[in-house]
Amino acid sequence: MRMRIKYAIILFFLVALVIIEKENNIISRVSDKFVLKFPQVEFVGPNNTISARALTENNTVAASSNSALGQLHKAQRNCSMLRTTLGGEERKEVTGRRHLLLMATTRTGSSFVGEFFNQNSNIFYLFEPLWHVEKSVTFEPGGMNAVASSIIYRDMVQQLMLCDLYALESFLFPMPERHVTGILFRRGSSNSLCEGAVCTPPKKGGTQRFPCRVRQCGLLNMTLATQACLQKQHVAMKTVRLRQLEYLRPLVEDLRIDLRIIQLVRDPRAVLASRMVAFPGKYDAWKKWANEGHVPDDEEVGKLRGNCENLRASAQLGIGQPPWLRGRFMLMRYEDIALEPLKRAEEMYRFAGIPITDEVKTWIYENTQASKANDNVYSTHKNSSEQFEKWRLGLPFKIARVVQQVCEPTMRLLGYKLVKDAATLANRSASLLEDRNFRAI
Template structure:
């Protein structure tokens, strides 16, 4: 009896221990962070991260918190793209390219190189409305999210930056310039600047992830240096294309667009932008391409920054794109790493030989296709040379340094201005390609 009683106690103990272990393993584990999507109105969301840790939140402009709180809010989206919680890529990096330029440089037309490619999810000016100087960090925050197809915080940024996500939604479909959305959704089914329904960030993210690449055109970032942080992102394979254009043509076009006569101000702003980015390029990018052995006192880049840019920067000129559009297309395709698309080439050939003899004006007295993508590209190149020499010389006096740095040649007389056989740019200086890059 004693033996049997002891045996029962041992069996009972084993049974109790087994039940405890089973309950411990089966009990649901609470997550440190949970995400909920709440719609206050169509197209707007809130991200609620419930933390079991410290409630202290690092402040960011416009009420955003891109710290631990925000990072976990995007953790699920990044994991779906093959990124672990530690930030290391498990499957792939999101391939992305940014067109970096100033206003009126031909970037709208150049953006069609990407917009017309069915592999690419293209966004036209998503930073519109965020151009104030004190919004630099916000612009980088939004740009990084959009490049990785993460739209969770975009509505909140837009709501503070430009009067609301609803008012800014036309940036996504602006003049029906997101062909990928047109092909793969009904969000931009009309051809106006308005969309037929409010945007749901989750829908945009899902559509974006169906593509192989993200391409974004921006004219509202000031320095190539602003891309350094994005270059270090473990889940973005980013490349940057800087598009430049003759300052004489750009300034005249900007003045016309803004109905302004302040030539000196516009020329100073543009050519300071060109000069500063030239200095950065020379110190931090061209040195990796063995094109600059001179020390640059304005920018001192360490080896880490230089290696970030290796093979990830291309500078093209509007003049090259206009004179040799198909060659420029193949250069871009090779740089980005996309297959040649015959449909894009067909569109390109068709839309670079448009007659400009009949120009229809809108109510504001501007050409109806002022922001269009169809041009007789070679005629556009020389249009600025119809201006008076005094006006052109005024721009040159302000921009002489930037023009020389980029490879643009000054006009010295009225006779030279009218001689269209006289070239005003140097292709060799304008074009910057990675080492061993051949078209």
């Protein structure tokens, strides 16, 4: 059975590649870049073909394509059965249902802003559901990397917006047994997965890698979670793994989904400063430059340039409001939210077409007026108006200057002022923000 499931995964990605050919006519170039990180399966792409090898003890293939295809469709049938079972109740709930995607990059305050929707009991909120997809699938370096990853991530978001949580099971290792798992990433960051019927009583021996924070719950039952999603009035999720806005068009045009996209951005200088603290191993070259004067190589600067260019391209597309995206996109700067959290939260709720609740307003007040600074880099509890520019005191000007040189087009588009010297950078009374109304551009 496990082998059949593994081959169902293979067929799933084969379908993804076919989609790439249909939408972009580039499958022949993508297939050579596609690698699975599953411990027992690998893809190879010589001569534009795909083959699979199960790394069992004797390296033999032990599944049929028909059986694999049946496994692939099983999750879809299960979710359809749930919709049928709920019947009129589901149809009533879906009426007026909104779907909200908070799209960001790491260290832009997305966990904090995501809580604005997580705290609304009318919203089924998911925290970084694409984490498991990223851990299971990787792409070799190449020009088609962004295309292939964006399409796979997009299709997963589409299934989750439709409350098909079974779609995630193929990316959980070990695979769930009877739709029950204890390894869903940051389950405790989603109130919807830790409340009501979804919070089953803990059982002896049922260990969890990511337990609920507020209350003790048993292992996560994906069927109960799917039911809870279908019964909620709205669906929202946040992700730092979907960065190509243009590939979300099929979701926007899907008549089953009433999608609103909020792109959260932050000053690239602040993002780099925060990443150097949160991920010291990945940004060791920059830290050495700051501390010892060792200049990062061209590859590191190239990564920064690529990140800024991706951000600029998506933001420019969204701000331009093409017909397919009109009324569906909002750009928000983290700095504006930090300065006026409740005002900006109300703007985002109005854009989403969802009423803001008192519980959300209370959470915002209690979690943005902290009397003492919180040193936890992952904390959502902080004095936001005082903390959002703290990076200016710790980032060396020589690094800030490189960021400005590499990311200047992006910074100018988003309204971040450049600085000419270290004194201006450290002077927090001098604002680095231009007054901008992105929805009016």
